[in-house]
Amino acid sequence: AQKVTQAQTEISVVEKEDVTLDCVYETRDTTYYLFWYKQPPSGELVFLIRRNSFDEQNEISGRYSWNFQKSTSSFNFTITASQVVDSAVYFCALEASGTYKYIFGTGTRLKVLA
Amino acid sequence: EAQVTQNPRYLITVTGKKLTVTCSQNMNHEYMSWYRQDPGLGLRQIYYSMNVEVTDKGDVPEGYKVSRKEKRNFPLILESPSPNQTSLYFCASSPRQGATGELFFGEGSRLTVL
Numbered sequence: 001a002q003k004v005t006q007a008q009t010e011i012s013v014v015e016k017e018d019v020t021l022d023c024v025y026e027t028r029d030t031t032y033y034l035f036w037y038k039q040p041p042s043g044e045l046v047f048l049i050r051r052n053s054f055d056e057q058n059e060i061s062g063r064y065s066w067n068f069q070k071s072t073s074s075f076n077f078t079i080t081a082s083q084v085v086d087s088a089v090y091f092c093a094l095e096a097s098g099t100y101k102y103i104f105g106t107g108t109r110l111k112v113l114a
Numbered sequence: 115e116a117q118v119t120q121n122p123r124y125l126i127t128v129t130g131k132k133l134t135v136t137c138s139q140n141m142n143h144e145y146m147s148w149y150r151q152d153p154g155l156g157l158r159q160i161y162y163s164m165n166v167e168v169t170d171k172g173d174v175p176e177g178y179k180v181s182r183k184e185k186r187n188f189p190l191i192l193e194s195p196s197p198n199q200t201s202l203y204f205c206a207s208s209p210r211q212g213a214t215g216e217l218f219f220g221e222g223s224r225l226t227v228l
Binding site: 006035037043044045047050091093100101102103104105106107 | 145147149154155156157158159162164170172173202204206215216217218219221222
């Protein structure tokens with residue numbers, strides 16, 4: 001069975017603090033994809049990143065960075081110097097290649113306080 | 115503008131009254147899928163379609179039907195809605211093309227069943 005766990009239900013930080021959102025996944029497949037999506041208060045879902053199971057390189061995009069570790073089945077997301085506009089619900093998702101089924105975590109609500 | 119369009123965006127209905135939520139994408143994507151978002155449960159996949167006339171169940175298909183007669187459209191049908199189908203629904207599409215792609219989401223449809 002495939003599963004995505006986001007144990008942090010809600011996190012509050014003060015602006016300019018760094019924050020890490022955890023994502024732990026379970027799958028027996030050797031080929032799979034991991035994603036992060038952002039859902040701001042306006043409600044839409046915005047794609048942030050996709051990573052395949054063969055690429056463990058960490059990625060940085062501006063203030064965002066992602067740490068993929070197959071050894072611990074984790075795909076964590078760090079926001080550096082958080083801003084109020086980062087306040088949103090963040091979802092981690094998994095798709096085993098070829099299954100066409102996307103499994104989402106329950107989301108982490110991030111509140112960045114001014 | 116590339117987009118996924120859902121209608122209606124908001125709907126209040128009564129138990130047992132059949133309804134259809136439409137979804138249309140203008141990106142020529144092969145893959146389309148439906149999700150429901152509930153507090154504490156994240157997004158759960160209802161149905162997905164790999165291409166025209168090819169559909170399959172996701173994790174929570176009970177009480178829903180879908181069809182894919184045209185590439186651009188993927189309506190979600192609730193034949194006899196019940197209060198436990200009150201939820202926020204998202205349609206998404208993806209350019210599969212042999213590799214797992216990011217999901218492009220519609221703006222969501224908030225359904226209340228009384």
